[in-house]
Structures are given as structure tokens and as C-alpha cells.
Amino acid sequence: MADVVLYEKNDRIVTITLNKPETRNALSKDLCEALVDAINKADADAGVSCVVLAANGKSFSSGGNLHEIKAMTAEQNMTPLEIENWYKTGIQRIPLAFSQISVPVIAAVNGHAIGAGNDLSTMCDIRIAGEDAIFAESFLRVGIIPGDGGAWLLPRIIGQARANQMLFTGEFIDAAKALDYGLVSEVVTNDKLLERAYELAEMVVGLPPLAIRKTKELVRTAQSVTLKENLDQAALFQGVLQQLDDHREAIDAILEKRKPVFKGA
Template sequence: MSDLEWSVADGVAIIRLNRPERRNAFTLDMVREWAEYLRLARTDPDVRVVVLTGTGNKAFCSGVDLSSISNANPHLTPLERKSQLHDEIHRVALELEALDKPVIASINGAAVGAGLDMALMCDLRVAARSAKLSEGYVKVGLTPGDGGAYYLPRLVGTSKALELLLTGDFIDADEALRIGLVNRVVDDDDLADATRALAAQIAAGPPVTIRMIKRATYQSANIDLRTALDLISSHFAVVAATDDAAEALSAMSEKRTPNFTGR
């Protein structure tokens, strides 16, 4: 069995962390494979949505396996430690930024430190009711090394993000939903089906339109209104000229389910 599993069916790709005996902590080898899967997802027309989850019901991901990184080697220089983060672990964040297809984190248990960060960098999050979430870095004397200080304030606001980052406190799934950290909370036994249903709903939409919506949403967060409106008018013009846009209108008028081809 691989430590990181990849499968594709009906437009949905699943990346599964498969180290339940280590609470799905990831190694550097897993990060390299993870980034490769995301590159594959970007270019594979059969992939319309990506789901990230873990094996078992105890942990989504407990972060980096400390035995595989610099903390286990006191002889590394600060530059070597930085390179290990930036050149290795950050590959996943950078590949996700380049991926314009929706990514859903299916949080099946504890998500801690870099494990939580890996969920935060996804576009949507569905959590099992028993899930527990913590940034946790401060409790081991570290800064959030995998983007938590970037992603978390954008989801829950600066003040709440600082509270979670500075205390390292755990919050449960209902609190995560209340503050906007996750999109949905479902019973543990329903998590896989609920995530799959959400992924299938998105995957059934017009692929070019879905990708343009994701792209425009993130682009618009970093630009002024006039630039955003200029940009979306271009996206709109491109999407309106696709076969899928014509198919959507035909299906609506004919009261049938559309058949989107990604063209």
C-alpha cells in the first residue's frame, strides 16, 4: 500500500493520505508525490474536481512527520531548514495555487499544524462532526510553517486567526463552521458520501466555467474593482463562446440535464 493514494472516477480525483498508524503525517517523499498528482490534475481533462482526505477516522493529517524533517537533525543550518520548507513542503501550496480546478478537503479527524494548513489551502472544506482542528505550532515553539499565517486570516479574519495561531487551541467542527473555517459539517459516517456528493455536483457543471469562476475569485481578491471588472468581462466573453454555454441554455429550455464536454 502506498503512503499516498491517487484515484480518478467520474471526474473526481481523490488524493488520500494513507498512514493511519502515524495519524497520516506526511513525509518529504509524500510531498513530492502529492505535488506531482496536483500537476497531473491540472492537465488531465478527466479530472474536474480534486478531493483530499486521510485514511481512518482519527486523523485527517497530523502535519509533517518530524522524523523526516530538519527538526530531527540539529546540525542543519537555518538556510538548510528554510530550503527544506520552501523547496520541498511548499511545493503543495504552489501547485494548488496553479490549479484552477476546485479542491475539497474532506477532514476525517484531527487536523493539526501543517495538516490543518493543507486543508486551509484547499478551496472548500467538509468536516466530520468529530474533527478537531489546531494550528498547534506555537506549542512546539515554531511559527506556522506551511502557510497558516496566510490562509487562516483570509478565512476567519485577522483577530480570530491570531487567537488560534497564538494559543494553538483545538476547536471542534461546529466551531470551525461557525467561524467560517469549514464549509460544512456532517456526521462521521456520512463524510465520504457528503464530500463525494459535493464533488460530483461541481464536477457535473461546465468545466471551463467552473475553472474561470475559481480563477476570477482568487484574482479579484488581490486587485482593485476596475481591474476585477475588466478581467471578469474577458472571462465572461470566453465562457459565453463555449459549446458548454450553448448546451446549458439548450438544456434549460428543453428541461433536460445538460451534457458538458469542456469545450
């Protein structure tokens, strides 16, 4: 059987591709496990500076696997405690893995990003969409809640009012509205989606590798600390980065009007 998640490294860019098009990349148990493993693998590789998250088939992800969800109570008679544990040891590992990865992740969203699929896109640092992309927080349509961090992530990206509208109505929004909401930063034609994702990734990896990771950390921790604490952290990071050869190379390249050559040191 083909791998449910594909992993490919090219120079300093890793492409992670959801590869269950027959289920529209529903986040089944095997796909969740494989995705977490792929994210952790990229994070552990010092030779990686950016990740592109893509999907094979007509959809980015249709969300949770409804057959697995139905089987919890209809067939397996799982108790509330067992269901709680299923989430904690399964799909909730995905947002935790994304919250720890130290390099930027770019989501290339094609087709439907529904429920947990929409939430998966919000776990990424940059989101671009094909013109046919459709987004929805559809959990209430099946009588459940966002169990994968969507209620935490979405308001921080598009604001509480718009997040509430998506969460409480389950409405489907197209790529144009997603752009207006700030859910994505760009909409491109479907045939240019991956091309644009790689253009952005190349921009990222053309910058000093350690400074990329420190910027990601500074942005991430800013969500939970005071301005003073964030400034203190920034000063600490600057004290390290400005001692590196890559910092000196960056300045010299600008002054000498040439392309820099970074070594990650």
C-alpha cells in the same frame, strides 16, 4: 510498501487520499512529494473538473513530522540556511501546488487536522468536516511558526481576530466551532463524510468544465487585484465562455427542462 498518497479518477472526479495512517498522515518528506505530484497530475488532466482530498486512518493529518523536524538540528546539524532551503524545496511546495490547480478541491476532514494538517485543509476551496474533527494551529506548542502558508491562508478564511486566537494560543477547536468560525462550511456525521464530499463533487462536475476552471481562476486572482481589474478579467472570460457550445447547451437545457450534456467546449 503501500503508496503514501493514493490517486483515483472516476469520471471527472479525482480522489487524492493521504495514506500514512500509522503516522496520522504526518506531512513527511515522501508524503509531501507524493501529494504535490498528485495535485499536479490532476491539474494537468483536462478531463478532471474536481478533486476530493481525503485521508485514510483516524486523522486527516497530524501536521509536520516531528521526528524529521527534530532530526534537522539534533542529528543533521543543519544550518539556518539549510533549514530554510528544506522548507522551500519540501513542504512549501504543497501550498504553491494548491494555489495553481485550476479545478476546485474539496477537503473531507476526519479526525485531527493539526498544525500543517490544518493549513493543508485551508489550501482547499471547500472544507467539510466529520463531527469528530479537531483543528489547531499548534506551531507555537513546539516553538516554531507556520512554515507552510498558514499565516497567510487562515486570516483570509476566518478573519484576523479568530486566526490570531488560533495562532497565538494553539488551542484545539472542535468541528462545531470550526463551523462557527467559517473554517468549514458543513459538519456531517463521520460515516457520511466522504458521501457528502462526493455529492458536492458531483454538483461541481455537472457544470460546464471550462467555466468551472475560469471561475476558480477568477476567485483566486480576486485576492490580489482591484475590483476594476477583477471586473475586466471577468468580462474577458465571459467573451470566451459565451462563444462555447457548452454555454449554449446550458441555456437550451434550462429552457427545454432537461439535463444538459456538456463536452468541455
